[in-house]
Amino acid sequence: MKSLHDDKYLIRDSLFNLVELSLLARMYEEHCTPSAAAGKLSPDSLAQTLLKMKATEKNGQLRVAIYDAEPVGFYWQYQGQVLAKWVQPEHRLEGIEQSLSGNH
Template sequence: MPSLDSDKYFIRDSMYNLVELSLLARFYEEFCVPSATSGSLNKESLSHTLLKMKATEGKGQLRVAIHGTDPVGFHWVYDGKVMATWVMPEHRGQGVEERLAGH
């Protein structure tokens, strides 16, 4: 595995603000759920995911990988269960997934 360039990626806990959570919820719905392959987003499911991510603030962990100024991945644990670890394809294989998961 290539070494992670620490200047390239910054891993942090979510700020739990609406803008960031909206983006992460969209990533989750587009790339992490089985219905994502259909190519259409279910607005009700997206809203539910957004609310659950907000609730994570007191019941779990939501970590975000930042490249430059853009979120490129996340690791989401809710009520003790890993909901998802996802990184944009162009940033995979660089140790980002492992750092998000705390390994």
């Protein structure tokens, strides 16, 4: 039986292309870093996050939740350690967190 979010959400591994990684790096910087509370994004930090996410392609896992062609969450694991997981608040009650981490 399909769950409610199966029709609305797509959970998949990252494509590791520059556009997607840029969006995910921005989401990470805006919501998962200490500077996020201050509302200031550092271009250097954003660039470092982008490079780290690209390195995940060979040594980790980066999964994306898509809703209406837009990323609404991600799960980032590198060398066995979960670095971050985040889902937009309005999508959190849909079971996205569990699907991203592989715990359905």
